[in-house]
Amino acid sequence: MNHWLVKSEPFKYPFEQLQKDKSTFWDGVRNYQARNNLKAMKKGDLVLFYHSNEGKEVVGIAKVLKEFYQDPTTDDTNWVVVDLGPHKKLKTPVTLETIKADKILGNMSLVKQSRLSVTPVKKEEFDRILELSEK
Numbered sequence: 537m538n539h540w541l542v543k544s545e546p547f548k549y550p551f552e553q554l555q556k557d558k559s560t561f562w563d564g565v566r567n568y569q570a571r572n573n574l575k576a577m578k579k580g581d582l583v584l585f586y587h588s589n590e591g592k593e594v595v596g597i598a599k600v601l602k603e604f605y606q607d608p609t610t611d612d613t614n615w616v617v618v619d620l621g622p623h624k625k626l627k628t629p630v631t632l633e634t635i636k637a638d639k640i641l642g643n644m645s646l647v648k649q650s651r652l653s654v655t656p657v658k659k660e661e662f663d664r665i666l667e668l669s670e671k
Contacts, residue, residue, distance in 0.1 A: 538581045539662040540573065541646055542598070542620070543588040543653045551585045551596040554622045559601055561617040562654075563609045570654040575604045577618050584657060584665060586646065593629035594665055598622055626669035640664045 542562060544550070554560055565571050577583075583598040602619035635641045641664055645655035657665075 538576070538578065539584070539657040539659060540577060540581060540600075541584040541586055541594070541644075541655045541657050543586045545589045546587040546591055550587065551598075551622070551625065554585070554596070554598060554620065555625065559619055559621040561602075561608065561619050563607050563617045565607075565615065565617075565654060567652065568614075569649075570652050571614070571616060573652075573654040573656060574616050574618050576656075577603060579603055582623060582662065583620060584662065587629075588653075591629070592632040594626065594635075594669070595629045596622065596625045626666075628669050628671060630665050630668045634668060635665075638664065638668070 565574055577600045579600055581600040583600060584594045585596040585598050586594050598620040600618055601621045604616040604618050606613060607615040607617045635644060636647055641661055644661050645652060649655060
């Protein structure tokens with residue numbers, strides 16, 4: 537299993553909306569590296585759900601329900617989506633400030649490639665986020 541992080545601005549699509557919807561396709565990715573990350577996602581992979589711009593914190597975990605397919609919001613075949621569903625809301629959100637200050641998390645793609653909306657997450661980073669969310 538691989539681990540990932542996706543970003544969403546909470547005023548556009550918060551984690552709570554994913555919980556209500558039960559599933560959604562992750563659209564709007566228009567960066568080739570982020571698209572390639574979507575293509576690498578496999579059914580069952582776990583995905584950290586990060587609220588960007590407002591909050592700047594990991595708030596929940598989603599799960600890949602369906603692997604990549606053509607983005608239905610565009611006719612451009614360069615762009616794809618995956619289906620995500622809610623897995624778990626974190627007990628305590630893990631802020632970007634906490635992530636940057638943590639020696640295990642300081643080199644995460646979230647920090648090093650801050651503009652990228654879909655990034656891989658190492659298992660030890662994923663586990664550390666979960667550990668911090670329990671405090």
